[in-house]
Amino acid sequence: MCGIVGLYLKNKKLQPKLGQMFKPMIIEMTNRGPDSAGVAIYRNPVKKGQVKFSLAHDDASYDWKKIDLGLERSLKCDATVKKIGNHCLLVTNAKEKSVVDWLKAHHPEVRIVGSGQMIEIFKEVGLPEAVYEKFHLDDARGTHAIGHTRMATESAVTTAGSHPFATGADLCLVHNGSLSNHNRLRENLKREGLEFQTENDTEVAAAYMTWKLRQGRTLREALEDGIKDLDGFYTFCIGTHDGFAVVRDPIACKHAVLAETDDWVAMATEYRAISHLPGSDDARIWEPEPQTIYTWEGHA
Amino acid sequence: MIELDLKSEGVRGVNSRLHSLPKNTNQRHWLLKNPQGQHAIACGLDGPFTVEIAGHVGFYCGGMNKEAEIIIHGHAGVGVAENMMSGLVRVTGNASESAGATGNGGLLVIEGDASSRCGISMKGIDIVVGGSVGHMSAFMAQRGNLVVCGDAGEALGDSIYEARLYVKGRAENLGADCIEKEMRAEHREELEKLLERAKIKAKVKDFRRYGSARQLYNFNIDHADAY
Numbered sequence: 001m002c003g004i005v006g007l008y009l010k011n012k013k014l015q016p017k018l019g020q021m022f023k024p025m026i027i028e029m030t031n032r033g034p035d036s037a038g039v040a041i042y043r044n045p046v047k048k049g050q051v052k053f054s055l056a057h058d059d060a061s062y063d064w065k066k067i068d069l070g071l072e073r074s075l076k077c078d079a080t081v082k083k084i085g086n087h088c089l090l091v092t093n094a095k096e097k098s099v100v101d102w103l104k105a106h107h108p109e110v111r112i113v114g115s116g117q118m119i120e121i122f123k124e125v126g127l128p129e130a131v132y133e134k135f136h137l138d139d140a141r142g143t144h145a146i147g148h149t150r151m152a153t154e155s156a157v158t159t160a161g162s163h164p165f166a167t168g169a170d171l172c173l174v175h176n177g178s179l180s181n182h183n184r185l186r187e188n189l190k191r192e193g194l195e196f197q198t199e200n201d202t203e204v205a206a207a208y209m210t211w212k213l214r215q216g217r218t219l220r221e222a223l224e225d226g227i228k229d230l231d232g233f234y235t236f237c238i239g240t241h242d243g244f245a246v247v248r249d250p251i252a253c254k255h256a257v258l259a260e261t262d263d264w265v266a267m268a269t270e271y272r273a274i275s276h277l278p279g280s281d282d283a284r285i286w287e288p289e290p291q292t293i294y295t296w297e298g299h300a
Numbered sequence: 301m302i303e304l305d306l307k308s309e310g311v312r313g314v315n316s317r318l319h320s321l322p323k324n325t326n327q328r329h330w331l332l333k334n335p336q337g338q339h340a341i342a343c344g345l346d347g348p349f350t351v352e353i354a355g356h357v358g359f360y361c362g363g364m365n366k367e368a369e370i371i372i373h374g375h376a377g378v379g380v381a382e383n384m385m386s387g388l389v390r391v392t393g394n395a396s397e398s399a400g401a402t403g404n405g406g407l408l409v410i411e412g413d414a415s416s417r418c419g420i421s422m423k424g425i426d427i428v429v430g431g432s433v434g435h436m437s438a439f440m441a442q443r444g445n446l447v448v449c450g451d452a453g454e455a456l457g458d459s460i461y462e463a464r465l466y467v468k469g470r471a472e473n474l475g476a477d478c479i480e481k482e483m484r485a486e487h488r489e490e491l492e493k494l495l496e497r498a499k500i501k502a503k504v505k506d507f508r509r510y511g512s513a514r515q516l517y518n519f520n521i522d523h524a525d526a527y
Contacts, residue, residue: 252416252435255378257396271377272337272358281355285375287396287415289453290435 001151002176003029003269004163006237006244007277008144008296011263018043019140024276025268026128026147032269033149036162037131038123040172040239043142045118046091053090053099054114054121054166056159060086067107074102085134086159087113087122096169111160111197116170118241123148123162146239148174154182155200165206168213170241175202176269177254179232205230209238223247223293235288237267243297252290259283265296301352302327307334311341323347337377342370345387359396362389365406381408384425397434400427403444409498416453419446422463428498438465439475447494449502457510461517465510466491468502477516481509 005025009015018041026037046052055067064081067090071079077094092099096115103110114121122135128149132138148163155161164172179185182201185208190196194207208229212222219240227250235254238245246267248256259266261279268274271285288294304314314332321327325347332353335341339358342351345368353361356374363382370389372380378396381389384403391399394412401417403425410418410427416434419427424443432450439455441463451469458475464487465478474480491504 252397255396257375257377270337270339270358271356271375272339275336275356281374285356286394286413287434290416 001032001153003032003149003273004147004174004176004235004237004267005029005269005273006144006146006174006239006246006265006267008244008265009263010265010296014263015143016141018142018145019137021264021277022140022145022147023132023138025266025273026132026149028273028276029147029149029269030128033151034127035152035157036123036125036150036159037128037148038121038150038162038164038174039132039135039137039145039147040114040119040121040164040174041137041140041142041145042118042170042239042241043120043140050091050093050117051096051099051115052117052120053092053112054119055088055090055103056111056113056123057086057088057109058159062086062088062110064088064090067103067110070106071099071102074106075099084136085122086124087135089120112166114164114166114172116168116241118143119166119170119172119239121164121166121172123164124159125157125162143242144239144244146172146174146237146244154178154202155198158198161198161200161203163202164239165200165203167206167209167238170239171209171213171219172239173202173206173209174237174239175205176235176256177233177249179205179230179234181231185229201232205234205236219245220293220295227291235269240295240297243295245293245295246288247293248288248290250290252288256288257285258288258294259285301329301331303331303333305333306338306341307336311338315340315343318342318345318349318351321347321349325349335374339377342368345370356393365389375412376410380410381406381425384408394431399429400425403427405444407494407497409500411500413450419444419463422446426494426497428494428500430500432469435472436475438463438478441465445490445494447491447498447500447507449500457512459516460512462512464490466494466507467510468506468508471508471510474510477513478510479513481511483507483509 068081075094079092082089163174179201182204235256335355337358343363346366350369352371358377360379362370366385375393376391376395384406386406390409397415400408411430413431418433418437428447435453438457442461448467452471455475457478
């Protein structure tokens with residue numbers, strides 16, 4: 001099962017309501033995925049030269065201040081941390097790679113769940129409503145968000161195995177379906193230097209995308225390559241810095257529906273997740289075709 | 301017209317109410333409000349009623365329908381009119397995959413586009429689509445008619461038995477054992493009637509007919525590659 005949802009606001013006036021509009025979408029998908037939930041929200045871009053990291057730790061009382069101070073001391077940079085649930089947003093002017101290496105060396109228990117200029121990723125085991133509230137997303141303003149409710153089939157129910165999975169700066173992926181060649185692909189990607197936190201199939205798809213993008217492929221090219229190399233069933237929703245993309249496997253049996261009005265574009269596993277949005281009654285609604293890459297970007 | 305609110309009464313409540321109607325009821329015209337994409341709305345109806353649904357519906361709407369006329373004013377999710385026995389289901393918008401799957405009879409009209417696997421394993425239902433259909437439509441179709449006024453996606457009529465497929469636009473490609481066939485007078489007459497019943501405007505002369513080459517009825521080792 002699993003449920004995926006995405007909302008992209010074309011009308012700037014709606015941006016203060018993003019969190020409020022997105023909430024019923026993800027909650028409606030609860031019975032498709034009651035194991036865990038996650039949201040990637042695009043908001044509050046950092047200044048040029050800064051990077052925003054979404055970090056997670058299993059212990060909700062973890063002291064993030066020591067990351068802040070440790071980073072500033074070791075990398076001679078500015079850093080701020082903001083704790084949200086058992087996650088933390090770290091904004092720093094240090095080089096992204098130096099931060100990643102430093103965290104790995106000094107705080108391997110801290111998981112980097114996303115990074116970029118705008119993206120913030122929050123994910124946790126539990127019911128979508130509880131997860132949403134835990135990260136105070138109700139009053140979130142922003143341009144777009146994608147979310148996932150998980151019913152685990154390929155690997156354990158853990159926070160690390162929850163979606164979205166980051167695939168690069170301001171990029172992330174949610175997946176409904178199951179990949180059948182993820183074990184072999186994981187081994188190939190490990191040889192290319194990619195690292196994995198879980199046994200999860202979607203993490204492999206995310207790493208595959210990361211690898212392709214690092215090689216200089218555009219998002220569209222990386223997705224086209226993915227259609228050839230990823231074997232299995234999938235509907236993917238991919239969050240980008242200024243929009244989102246949707247792609248389905250050649251058989252296209254994992255449900256997906258798209259809806260568009262003058263004010264917004266929404267995707268969901270089932271239409272009922274979209275029905276709460278204002279203007280949905282008059283939206284243009286259709287099922288995305290297989291092996292076809294749909295993208296929305298640049299309105300905000 | 302009697303109005304029922306799906307939001308306050310729930311799908312089960314509304315469906316039970318429609319199921320409990322005696323066939324000779326005078327309450328023949330119903331309007332279901334607030335469908336909000338819920339699944340299995342107006343499933344298993346059995347009687348000559350008209351049920352209009354004001355909005356977009358979820359999966360399996362109008363499934364197993366017998367005799368009733370169901371009009372969906374909006375989009376229909378997966379498996380609309382699945383296994384319909386008789387009657388009419390009309391969708392004014394687009395429909396998701398597997399529309400009219402395994403249908404035994406009746407008429408399904410989709411005024412917009414249908415998606416993949418439209419009419420999969422159809423067993424006597426007639427389906428008229430105002431727009432296009434996706435890949436694997438009429439897969440293993442056994443009986444009935446599928447009329448497509450737009451284009452048909454890949455592998456149209458794969459492993460088809462005796463259903464008739466009429467396509468006005470382009471068929472991307474034909475599935476195993478599906479071939480183009482001659483449009484004879486009886487087919488033109490049949491298509492004319494179907495379009496009229498569906499209230500879809502199109503010229504019969506613009507359509508091509510496809511059907512079974514009847515080569516895959518029995519397993520033949522020489523055809524192993526075609527399966």
